[in-house]
Amino acid sequence: MHAAQQLGVKQLLPAYLGVDLSPEDLLTGVSFASGATGFDPLTPVVVSVISLDQQLAYFDEYRGKLVDIAGEEETARIIDGALFVVCAGTDDVANTYFTTPFRSVEYDIPSYVELLVSGAEEFLRKVSARGARKIGFVGMPPVGCVPSQRTLGGGLARECEPKRNEAAQLYNARIQEMIAGLNAEAGFTTLVVFLDIYRILDDLMERGDRYGFSETTRGCCGTGTIEVTGLCDSRFVSVCDDVCQHVFFDSYHPTERAYRIIVKDMFDNYGQVLF
Numbered sequence: 001m002h003a004a005q006q007l008g009v010k011q012l013l014p015a016y017l018g019v020d021l022s023p024e025d026l027l028t029g030v031s032f033a034s035g036a037t038g039f040d041p042l043t044p045v046v047v048s049v050i051s052l053d054q055q056l057a058y059f060d061e062y063r064g065k066l067v068d069i070a071g072e073e074e075t076a077r078i079i080d081g082a083l084f085v086v087c088a089g090t091d092d093v094a095n096t097y098f099t100t101p102f103r104s105v106e107y108d109i110p111s112y113v114e115l116l117v118s119g120a121e122e123f124l125r126k127v128s129a130r131g132a133r134k135i136g137f138v139g140m141p142p143v144g145c146v147p148s149q150r151t152l153g154g155g156l157a158r159e160c161e162p163k164r165n166e167a168a169q170l171y172n173a174r175i176q177e178m179i180a181g182l183n184a185e186a187g188f189t190t191l192v193v194f195l196d197i198y199r200i201l202d203d204l205m206e207r208g209d210r211y212g213f214s215e216t217t218r219g220c221c222g223t224g225t226i227e228v229t230g231l232c233d234s235r236f237v238s239v240c241d242d243v244c245q246h247v248f249f250d251s252y253h254p255t256e257r258a259y260r261i262i263v264k265d266m267f268d269n270y271g272q273v274l275f
Contacts, residue, residue: 016058017050023069027078032058035229038092039119040112042103046096052088052123059130079131083274086123087138089175092116093167094143094252099152109167117174124182128190135192136266136274137179140168141201147218148251151225158217158225172198193273200265204247204258211261212244219248220255228252 014021016030034050037043044051050058066075097103097112107115120137127135143149144164153161172194179192208216218224220240221232228250231237240246249255254262267275 016062026062026065026069029082030062032062033087036091036095038088038090038096039116039123040092040096040103041119043092043096046100046102047091052119056123056126056130063130076131080133082132082134084127084132084135085138086120086127086135088123089116089120089140089171090143090168093140093164093171094146094149097167098149098164109163110170113167113171113174116171117178120175121178121182124179124190124192128188132190134274135190136195136270137175137192138195139172139175139197141197142205143168145202145205145217146252147224147248148226148228150217151251168198172196191273193270195266195270197262197266200262201254204254204261208247213247213258214245215240216247218246219250219252220246221250224248224251226251 010028013029013031014025016032019025021030032055034044034055036047037049037051037055039052041051063075063079066078070078093112093116097107097109103112124135124137142160142165144153144161147158149161149164150158153164176194179194182188182190182192204211204213205216208214215224219227219232220243221227221234222237224240224246227237229252232239232250243249243255244257246255247258
């Protein structure tokens with residue numbers, strides 16, 4: 001959403017599903033994202049969300065609607081000039097691997113990371129085959145330091161959990177190697193740019209006072225330790241007095257102010273390449 005604002009495209013990037021979309025909405029971009037999905041095919045099953053393959057099917061449907069509105073030539077121009085953003089993987093590690101027993105008994109961390117990298121590469125190839133010429137690939141944050149993972153794995157002191165962070169660092173390193181290979185591959189006509197959010201989010205959590213944050217380990221809603229998404233409905237739980245003081249709104253997702261800082265960092269570091 002904030003990236004769309006920064007680019008001056010629109011105030012809000014609407015969801016493709018569940019929204020009454022106008023032709024202008026379709027022509028200027030939509031989101032196919034489904035929160036908590038992942039590159040591990042088990043992840044969307046565990047959390048009952050839309051898989052990445054289904055998101056691609058929705059994109060194909062969306063493309064057909066574009067053709068109906070603007071014609072084949074203009075549709076090809078829009079897709080050719082569009083920025084595609086891929087953001088997944090964190091829930092694979094935080095939820096499927098470390099919170100459920102299904103994968104950790106079958107894979108150690110390095111082999112699970114390879115499963116994710118393989119899934120990510122397959123997905124990027126499918127997106128490229130659909131006409132994407134620029135893809136921003138969002139890396140994994142320091143998973144072990146987000147509030148819920150501190151609560152689940154950080155002991156009574158709720159310290160950052162190192163194994164989760166090590167998994168994220170290994171994932172980011174392997175993803176960057178995979179992306180470099182794709183970009184160097186003859187016949188692969190898409191530029192994929194790795195967007196490092198580990199560094200900036202780590203800085204927000206470790207040195208939040210530099211950015212004006214006073215709370216970096218708890219979310220704004222409820223206890224701030226475990227509540228997430230729907231559990232943060234203000235009709236049922238309390239919300240902090242000043243959300244701008246918090247890096248996280250719930251126990252997993254940053255606040256709007258934190259997201260604006262993250263997006264600005266992305267533009268500062270990758271804007272010339274992507275835009």
